Amino acid sequence: MADKYYGWGGMPPHHGYPHGPPGSGAPGHPPQTYPYGPGVVFYPVHPAYFYPPHHHPPYPPPPDTVQVVDSPPEEPELTGExxxxxxxxxxxxxxxxxxxxxxxxxxxxxxxxxxxxxxxxxxxxxxxxxxxxxxxxxxxxxxxxxxxxxxxxxxxxxxxxxxxxxxxxxxxxxxxxxxxxxxxxxxxxxxxxxxxxxxxxxxxxxxxxxxxxxxxxxxxxxxxxxxxxxxx
Incomplete structure (x- = not known):
């Protein structure tokens, strides 16, 4: 895609910037090259660059649900008597x-x-x-x-x-x-x-x-x- 320039008069000529309209300069000065004021810079606008989507690593699955079961108490060991x-x-x-x-x-x-x-x-x-x-x-x-x-x-x-x-x-x-x-x-x-x-x-x-x-x-x-x- 070609660069685009924004300013008065559309694209600037190859030898310089376009002159401003008559009467755009201050009294005693030549017309400005840009109608909105001195020092205006024409800059290229590049087409938007889309970064590839960043895929975050998947969150680890939640731990398995731990079910607490009341187990019956163990019977005492038989040792004899x-x-x-x-x-x-x-x-x-x-x-x-x-x-x-x-x-x-x-x-x-x-x-x-x-x-x-x-x-x-x-x-x-x-x-x-x-x-x-x-x-x-x-x-x-x-x-x-x-x-x-x-x-x-x-x-x-x-x-x-x-x-x-x-x-x-x-x-x-x-x-x-x-x-x-x-x-x-x-x-x-x-x-x-x-x-x-x-x-x-x-x-x-x-x-x-x-x-x-x-x-x-x-x-x-x-x-x-x-x-x-x-x-x-």
Whole structure:
């Protein structure tokens, strides 16, 4: 695009600037070369230059929304326990399903519907320590809680000295009854067992409820008549 000059008379001649109109000069001076005053400069106007648009780097995407989920507190690690009494001693030995075995000398307390042996155990759940039934052939440990039969991976197995089973009812326990656990409120739970549909299944004797709760066929069941595990 050609340069453009702005001033009186259009484009200036090649030999100089155009003269102003008659009478444009001051008194006693020749007419000015530009009608608006001395010292006016003619300058070229170049076509507008458009810089290429500057692309800012994209803003980093916002971080993924972090959702805070209240996870249940982890259950305490089972470390085992040895209970020494003046007349006897017994142990709670840690175990888990991945081991697929139980300690030597574990106390057998019953049989499942298909004849599998059930052993005495206990496990943590929702702040409670609850008696459990351990079935090694099924690689399972069950507790009774909240109307359900719940599978537990971490548990302890009872290894006894000398025990016996004594019949009891209504939440009562005989002297020497084995304390197998405790509720989150601090109430002691005793180890009991119930015969149901030809199966002998261990459970928890809950004195304030007057029954023995036991896990069976996916549910938590209860019986006011039961046997209680007692130390000799």
């Amino acid at each position: 040895t209970v020494e009494l003046p007349w006897s001693t017994y142990r709670w030995v840690p175990a888990c399903l991945s081991q697929r075995s139980i300690p030597m000398g574990a106390l057998r307390v019953g049989t499942d519907a298909d004849g599998d042996e059930i052993y005495a155990g206990r496990a943590h759940h929702e702040g409670d320590v609850l008696p459990a039934k351990v079935i090694p052939t099924k690689n399972a440990c069950y507790i009774a809680y909240g109307g359900e039969e719940i599978l537990k991976d971490q548990f302890e197995v009872l290894v006894p000295a000398m025990f016996s089973w004594q019949f009891s009812t209504g939440g009562n326990v005989p002297p020497g009854a084995v304390e197998a656990g405790m509720t989150a409120d601090g109430e002691k739970l005793y180890f009991g067992r119930v015969t149901h549909d030809g199966c002998t299944t261990p459970g928890k004797i809950h004195q304030s409820h007057g029954v023995c709760y036991y896990p069976f066929d996916g549910e938590e069941r209860s019986s006011a008549e039961y046997e209680c595990l007692v130390l000799f």
